[in-house]
Amino acid sequence: QGSTLWMRLRYAHTLSVEASYEILRLPEGASLKEVKKAYFKMAKQTHPDAAHCSADKPGEEKDLPSFIEVITAFEVLEDHASNMASLDSEYRTAPNSAARSGGGSSSDVRRRRAQRTPARARSxxxxxxxxxxxxxxxxxxxxxxxxxxxxxxxxxxxxxxxxxxxxxxxxxxxxxxxxxxxxxxxxxxxxxxxxxxxxxxxxxxxxxxxxxxxxxxxxxxxxxxxxxxxxxxxxxxxxxxxxxxxxxxxxxxxx
Structure with missing residues (x-):
């Protein structure tokens, strides 16, 4: 378990949000509910204990990502969804924001904020x-x-x-x-x-x-x-x- 956790932490530093959507076979912007559904499905398919019998199942998807990639992609997208929810909340409670004063769309404002939002500080x-x-x-x-x-x-x-x-x-x-x-x-x-x-x-x-x-x-x-x-x-x-x-x-x- 320790080595697996280390691999996940190491991999998370290089896995982008876009790549995470690709790993879970989802379009960009998929909802958290869709992300969870895809994650549970692919985790069952790629889990090491299930891999030995996948070859015996006709119609089983080929070229699946690794189990580590699936877990890490889910964690990246879960964090991304949390960050976007915080940005949405910030936008809704900021009446003087650029979007509300005609300075750009709400998505533009969120993108600009996301670009300058630092990583979450450790508690x-x-x-x-x-x-x-x-x-x-x-x-x-x-x-x-x-x-x-x-x-x-x-x-x-x-x-x-x-x-x-x-x-x-x-x-x-x-x-x-x-x-x-x-x-x-x-x-x-x-x-x-x-x-x-x-x-x-x-x-x-x-x-x-x-x-x-x-x-x-x-x-x-x-x-x-x-x-x-x-x-x-x-x-x-x-x-x-x-x-x-x-x-x-x-x-x-x-x-």
Missing amino acids: LGEVLCDRLSDDPQLARDVWNEIRSRKLRLEPATLDRLFEACARAATPNEGDGGLEVALSIMREASRDGILTPSLREAGLVSVIKWCKRDASSFQQIYASIDEEDKTASTMETISYANFLYSGAWDGYSSGK
């Missing part, structure tokens, strides 16, 4: 997580500091924390750091800082780093409150379980 929580690279045993301490300082929580922060939970687990520790990871999710939920999208991102990271078998997936599923078991969440964790183990779990309504 302080993400910076604190840098300590986990050398000492993953500090995952609980870092989380406690994030809570005590009431820092903004990002998906990347949860991912780093749960990676550390998994790395800190000893071979004799059967849960692979799962209990610590789930306790962090419970505390974040009690603190009221888990939005639906952040909860889904956190669950995906728990599955990616801490799930070892079907039993641990059941434990993750059981940790979700009933009111949070929406169709979107169930589909997300089902695909995450497939992507990171190749095993279907039976919780996806769209399967």
